Amino acid sequence: MSHKLTDGGQVLHVGTLARVEGEGGMHIEIKDGHVGTVELRIFEPPRFYEAFLRGRAWTEPPDITARICGICPVAYQFSACLALEDACGVSVPDAIRTMRRLLYCGEWIESHALHIYLLHAPDFLGYPGAIEMAKDHPAVVERGLRLKKVGNQLMTAVGGRSVHPVNVKLGGFYRMPTVSELKSLRPALERGLEDALETVRLVSTFDFPDMEQPYTYLSLRPEQGYPIESGNVVTTAGTAFDVQDFNAHITEHHVAHSNALHARLDGGGPYVVGPLARYTLNFDRLSPLAQQAAREAGLGETCRNPFQSIIVRAVELVYVFDEAIRIIDAWRDGVAPSVAVPARAGQGFGATEAPRGVLFHRYRLDGDGTILDAQIVPPTSQNQPSIEADMRTLAERWVELSDHDLSHRCEAAIRNYDPCISCATHFLDLTVDRS
């Protein structure tokens, strides 16, 4: 909706954003053809989640924090595991790291397939949503559902459940899937890889507004491979730092219009986490097949057009299918599912790449493992300032558009980030039971 101000200005207001997780809205003020206030408003109440974790046992955060988000529980589980294992001075063996990566592939498949096909593609194909799009493009939507189903199958095989995995514990897993169980997934993964390649071809034909983001990109970069379940922090500003130095570089602050904290990098302007940042900082780490798919889609080795994030997500889909098949083919039975993580006093840091960007956890423990302090920095709160900056850029460029069209384009710009407002506010339904 929009309305005129008494001073001749105009307010463009979308009360509730569609096709994003959680409750948020946007607010743009325009006066004399100039854009004034631009706000991504996040209404979901903060759940004071970190406060809730204080006093809990060191073994609990992987299970509890997974409930913050229905689409990226694995990200919460593994960022928590890394931070708590770091605090306890434990480093898990490579095999456990590899199985974590495989489970994380399942989450990326679920999340990217859902976002590309059911949430984002309607913006480019000119539909209000996936249901309307499905009437004209049933084969496209069916492909999206098929892709998501493979993600569910992988999550179920490794994590024990398709939505909130129950097989993850501090130090590893309760049980390792067998070679036989994993091999049975291979036909579905091969079909998924073909569907992912077809997805890249489809989205590369979309019409993209001409836009280049000037912001700094930030992602993880591991010693090997594309960043998913581990890595140190790198940025396009040339800085690189260990995850334990995250708070020395990233500062969070409140803004009046959002219940989620905003983040700054080294005191500077907006920075971006997520697919564009990962891709731009780690193109060399993609598999040859994913690199080839990106090139055939017309992407270079960097991508700074936020609307093309849909192509990058599709390329990442190709990568995680490729990677899941690689891991399954190399897997051998007989690996111990976990290592002991005895409590000790200390502080630990962990970060992984959730589908929508870097998710950072920090915990401080006392000698018996009681959590003294916890901190969670989710990707959407890091991206809020850049989302608002994009909206401003677009509103200024398209100020002559009708309110309806401008609203639609700005909403689409927000969806470029696949924002998860539930994560941004650490939304969580929890019963406080200290008995």
Add this chain to the structure above:
Amino acid sequence: MTTPSLVIGLGSPDGGDDAVGLLTARRVAGLRLPGVTVVEHEDPTGLIDLWSGTGFAVVVDAVMSGASPGTVLVMEAGADGEPLAETSWARTGRGGTHAFGLAAAVELARALRRLPGRLVLVGVEVETVEHGSALSAPVQAALDAVVAAVVALVAGSEAVVADVSR
């Protein structure tokens, strides 16, 4: 004599009353009704594959429509019926992930022509969906009625507790 049918319990096992669909499915499965297949499921986007090709399906889910906790709501939503109204209680469930919940699954399946000929949604109004909590007393008390409603539906009768308001 029951007709071949599929009963799907939708929900989260550790989300308080959000587990009511799963618990209902478990109870119905325990009855071993002939011709009735029962599944428990968490992800609304997976519903379309589950019920695709089925003539008759019943989905039980937790809803938050503003009714009294424990209220049982029953609605026809199959290919032979009308699209769900904007104000339908079926649009007020927990919503699944990224705003894709039960109602979205129904309407997406309708667009893809993958709805069962007859689909009945059974909603149970929740009191709490807090993680780690047990079923609330009103929902626990309603469980027998929910199971009875599902059994009646698959037996070819109308659900006796039906509140067919859309």
